[in-house]
Amino acid sequence: MRPEVLTGEHFLTGDEACAEGALAAGCRFFGAYPITPATEIAEHMALHLPEVGGTFIQMEDEIAAMASVLGASCAGAKSMTATSGPGFSLMMENLGLGIYTETPCVLVNVQRAGPSTGLPTMPAQGDMMQARWGSHGHYEIIALAPSSPQEMFYQTITAFNLSEIFRLPVLIMADEVTGHLSEKVVIPEAAAIKLQTRKLPKGRKDRFKPFQPGPDGIPPMAAAGEGYGIHVTGLTHDERGYPVMSPDAHEKLVARIVGKIRNNLHRIIETESYRLDDAEIALISYGVSARSSLAAVDEAREKGIKAGLLRLITVWPFPEELIASLAKRMKALVTVEINLGQIHLEVERCSRGQCPAFLVGHAGGTVISPDRILESLEAISK
Amino acid sequence: MTKRKNQLTHPLDSLVRTDRIPHIWCPGCGIGTAFSACLIAMKSSGIDLQKTTMVSGIGCSARVPGYTNLDSYHTTHGRAIPFATGMKLGNPELNVVVFSGDGDLFAIGGNHFIHGARRNMDITVICVNNLNYGMTGGQVAATTPSMSKTTTTPMGNPEPPFNLPLLAFASGATYVARWTILHTRELTKSIEEALQRRGFSFIEVLAPCPTGYGRRNRERPLDSLRFYQEKSIVKNDAHPADIILDYQKGITLGTFVNVDRPTFTDIYEKTCRLDPAACM
Ligand code: SF4
Numbered sequence: 055m056r057p058e059v060l061t062g063e064h065f066l067t068g069d070e071a072c073a074e075g076a077l078a079a080g081c082r083f084f085g086a087y088p089i090t091p092a093t094e095i096a097e098h099m100a101l102h103l104p105e106v107g108g109t110f111i112q113m114e115d116e117i118a119a120m121a122s123v124l125g126a127s128c129a130g131a132k133s134m135t136a137t138s139g140p141g142f143s144l145m146m147e148n149l150g151l152g153i154y155t156e157t158p159c160v161l162v163n164v165q166r167a168g169p170s171t172g173l174p175t176m177p178a179q180g181d182m183m184q185a186r187w188g189s190h191g192h193y194e195i196i197a198l199a200p201s202s203p204q205e206m207f208y209q210t211i212t213a214f215n216l217s218e219i220f221r222l223p224v225l226i227m228a229d230e231v232t233g234h235l236s237e238k239v240v241i242p243e244a245a246a247i248k249l250q251t252r253k254l255p256k257g258r259k260d261r262f263k264p265f266q267p268g269p270d271g272i273p274p275m276a277a278a279g280e281g282y283g284i285h286v287t288g289l290t291h292d293e294r295g296y297p298v299m300s301p302d303a304h305e306k307l308v309a310r311i312v313g314k315i316r317n318n319l320h321r322i323i324e325t326e327s328y329r330l331d332d333a334e335i336a337l338i339s340y341g342v343s344a345r346s347s348l349a350a351v352d353e354a355r356e357k358g359i360k361a362g363l364l365r366l367i368t369v370w371p372f373p374e375e376l377i378a379s380l381a382k383r384m385k386a387l388v389t390v391e392i393n394l395g396q397i398h399l400e401v402e403r404c405s406r407g408q409c410p411a412f413l414v415g416h417a418g419g420t421v422i423s424p425d426r427i428l429e430s431l432e433a434i435s436k
Numbered sequence: 437m438t439k440r441k442n443q444l445t446h447p448l449d450s451l452v453r454t455d456r457i458p459h460i461w462c463p464g465c466g467i468g469t470a471f472s473a474c475l476i477a478m479k480s481s482g483i484d485l486q487k488t489t490m491v492s493g494i495g496c497s498a499r500v501p502g503y504t505n506l507d508s509y510h511t512t513h514g515r516a517i518p519f520a521t522g523m524k525l526g527n528p529e530l531n532v533v534v535f536s537g538d539g540d541l542f543a544i545g546g547n548h549f550i551h552g553a554r555r556n557m558d559i560t561v562i563c564v565n566n567l568n569y570g571m572t573g574g575q576v577a578a579t580t581p582s583m584s585k586t587t588t589t590p591m592g593n594p595e596p597p598f599n600l601p602l603l604a605f606a607s608g609a610t611y612v613a614r615w616t617i618l619h620t621r622e623l624t625k626s627i628e629e630a631l632q633r634r635g636f637s638f639i640e641v642l643a644p645c646p647t648g649y650g651r652r653n654r655e656r657p658l659d660s661l662r663f664y665q666e667k668s669i670v671k672n673d674a675h676p677a678d679i680i681l682d683y684q685k686g687i688t689l690g691t692f693v694n695v696d697r698p699t700f701t702d703i704y705e706k707t708c709r710l711d712p713a714a715c716m
Contacts, residue, residue: 083526085518104708109525111700114551118518121511121548125491125522128509129530133522151512278489278507278523279530285453285502287510296456297502297510 058106059244068233069136071203072162072226073098075210076134078247081160082108083133085122087115087141090174091230092164095136116141120148120161127152127159128286130277132214132251136162138230139172142181142188149223150189151288153311156265156273158217158252160210162226164233165341167392167418177230178418179341179392185225186370192308194315196322197225197370199340203237209367215250216322220314221272227369229392231342231421255282265307266293271314315371324367325376329355333362335431336380338401339390340366343422347390350427357428359435369397374404381405386434388412390427451475451485453505460499464650464657466643469617470564471500473641474535477627478506488531491520493545496571496645497537497564514545517552520559528701531560531631538565538579542598546578553607553636555700560630560637565600566645574648581683585652597681604638605676605693611637612676612693616664617644619689626691635699642687 059078066074073095076084084103086096096112103110108131113119119135126133137145142163152159163185167178181188185197196216200209206228213224253274255262264284267273273293276282289297290304315322329351330336339347344365354361364380366373377400381387387405389398395413402411414422414430446452452475461467478485488506492498494513501508511519520532534541541549541563552559568586569575576586576593579600583592604612611630615623623641630637644650644660655663663683671679672690679688 083522085522104704109704110708111521111525113518113521114547117515118521118548118551121515121518122522122525124511125509125519125524126526127522128519129489129523129526131526133526147512148515277527278509279487279527281486283505283507285508285510287502288512289510296453 056102056105057244059247060241061243062241064239064241065236066203066239067094067236068200068203068206068228069094069164070098071207071239072136072210072228073102074239074241075207076160076214077102077106078241078244079132079211079214080249081132081134081214082106083123083126083131084108084110085119085126085133085135086110086112087119087137088112089138089141091166091233092136092138092162094233095162095164116144117147120145123159124148124152124155124157127157128278132158132218134160134162136164138164138166139168139181140170142184146188150191150193152223153189153193153195154288155286156221156275156311157223158221159223160213160217160226161223162228165227165229173419175230176419177342177392177421179229179343180396180418182227182369182391182393182396185227192312194312195225195370196220196222196315196368197227199227199366199369200232201341201344201365202232203235203239206232207239207241211247211249215248218250218252220318221252221275222314227341229341263293264295265291267310271310271317319371322368322371323373325373326365326367328363328365330362330364332360334360334385335388335434336384337361337363337388337390337427338366338377338397339363340369340397343390343392346422346424347427349424350431353424353428354431357432359431361431366397372400372404377401377404378406378408381408384409386410386412388414388430388434390414390422392416392418392422448472448475448479451478451505453503456503459503461496462647464644464646465496466566466617466645466660467497467500467564469620470562470623470641470643471503473620473624474500474562474627475504477624477631481628481631483531483631487529488533489523490533490535491516491523492534492536493540494571495537495540495569497535498540500535514540515548516540517545517548517559517561521552521557524557524559525701533631534559534561536563537570538563538567538600539569539577542600543578550603550607553604553609553638556608556610556636556697558634558636558699558701562627562639562641563600564641564643566643566649568645568649570645570648574652584649586649599676599679599681600640601638601679601692602676608636609638609693610635610695610697613638613691614640614642614679614689616642616668616687616689618661618664619668622670622689635697
């Protein structure tokens with residue numbers, strides 16, 4: 055038998071590090087469906103989840119995988135799944151159910167190049183807007199973007215923590231290269247890992263209202279079988295969980311669900327700055343593209359171009375104010391991502407016309423080379 | 437609703453969310469009878485109701501869990517079985533009951549049904565089969581008899597229907613029964629039996645939908661009941677391939693399958709919790 059936390063130094067792929075992060079975070083259910091390049095997460099969980107008392111099941115499709123993850127969470131288990139493009143599309147329906155029923159869980163998308171089957175074994179970052187808006191209706195979402203196996207480990211823990219605090223599904227938007235890359239991963243002592251769990255109900259069970267929020271806008275969560283007799287529905291519902299078909303009830307519920315994120319941006323958004331203090335051009339990037347961007351910043355500096363990098367660790371909710379303040383003091387913002395302009399659109403919007411916004415991107419299939427970024431930086435700085 | 441002091445309570449009131457009544461079902465609908473049979477069976481089965489949870493997809497029948505005073509989950513269209521699978525594996529102590537309709541469980545959810553049965557997931561699936569999509573106004577379903585009229589088969593259904601018990605049997609369900617809402621005693625007994633046993637149990641309940649199906653096929657609720665009475669033949673242990681659901685020839689009812697086979701969890705616990713080093 056193995057410990058829950060594999061303390062020590064390891065040489066792991068991003069996918070394996072993600073699975074280790076999940077085990078360390080207390081994940082005890084994995085609903086799987088194989089898909090390149092995320093399959094290794096499922097394989098690692100199939101082998102090790104039972105050793106820590108959890109259950110792994112490979113479901114019949116990604117729709118079922120996501121449904122099973124929500125079911126397990128409602129039964130009280132921290133739960134997750136991992137997929138890529140086509141599977142991510144199939145999970146959108148139940149992602150929406152998870153958001154509306156406020157069911158904590160983690161969904162990892164190791165992005166490959168789409169549309170459709172696309173380039174299954176090659177990287178892309180083309181699902182970033184799908185992550186934001188892929189399920190129908192208006193909602194807010196949390197999505198993290200890891201740049202290394204080490205971050206795959208930590209972000210998986212962070213994703214579980216955020217999902218438990220805010221009661222919602224949290225997305226990890228990785229990419230094929232980060233998922234398959236092998237690097238040193240340092241796993242700390244179990245005691246050094248801070249874990250969050252959902253707020254539990256207090257007081258009389260027969261008076262409990264499953265969707266009555268606390269002062270923070272988040273309702274405590276009762277699991278099935280605890281005697282609360284709760285009703286949970288994907289219909290618009292009141293604080294008792296009962297369906298209410300009215301615009302007023304809908305406004306109230308959607309506003310609260312959106313507010314959980316909008317009112318807590320400072321607790322959620324994480325970014326990292328590199329050589330931005332005296333920069334004139336800011337690169338904005340995430341995931342594997344942030345690694346190329348980092349190299350490009352150093353090379354540009356050697357050529358006398360004052361470049362810096364803002365790395366988005368949290369992509370959604372978007373760091374709007376930060377981008378706006380950067381735009382105020384930069385000559386240009388350059389988004390680097392493996393798509394034809396998704397986060398770029400957000401950067402452009404949030405720059406509020408204070409400086410021009412450019413894109414360095416392509417349709418997918420390979421990483422963006424530092425040389426290409428450098429070429430753009432040279433052209434922009436002329 | 438406030439209750440008058442001297443108002444009598446119904447023996448099933450403790451299991452009903454009485455504050456949600458009146459329900460949404462039409463006059464003459466068969467779902468209510470299947471609902472009460474289910475509640476009676478839950479009471480008489482002796483299972484721990486605090487540890488019992490109901491799961492449904494979308495549709496008229498899928499509203500049953502919402503009226504039941506137990507933990508209940510009204511999920512997405514067709515996805516009740518995988519949701520229930522996650523619940524059972526997330527907490528194996530739960531008794532998980534899926535209560536939904538034919539459109540939900542066998543068209544959009546058909547794939548999940550056959551895999552739940554194949555795994556012998558330890559859940560009970562009760563399907564109200566009213567031969568059409570009722571909630572959306574009476575469209576053709578995977579269970580609609582050939583040539584029947586629905587809003588999307590205005591000239592008659594060109595497709596043949598599923599024989600649900602045969603599908604369940606072929607997929608690996610370890611308990612398979614079919615009753616109608618006229619056969620409430622047998623139905624209740626059957627649900628009770630299913631709740632008390634381990635493994636994937638499937639019960640089909642034939643019920644009239646006068647609003648969606650009946651009015652386009654000249655079948656009033658009483659006609660359906662008369663038909664259930666006159667045309668049904670109880671044949672327990674009949675092979676599911678030999679049973680019929682033919683509105684001319686008749687309907688075979690009964691418990692067709694009741695066998696023991698290890699559940700997913702039984703096998704998982706025995707094989708998957710080994711030290712992986714021993715398997716490599
Ligand atoms: S539409 Fe049909 S199934 Fe739905 S409530 Fe009315 S009669 Fe019952």
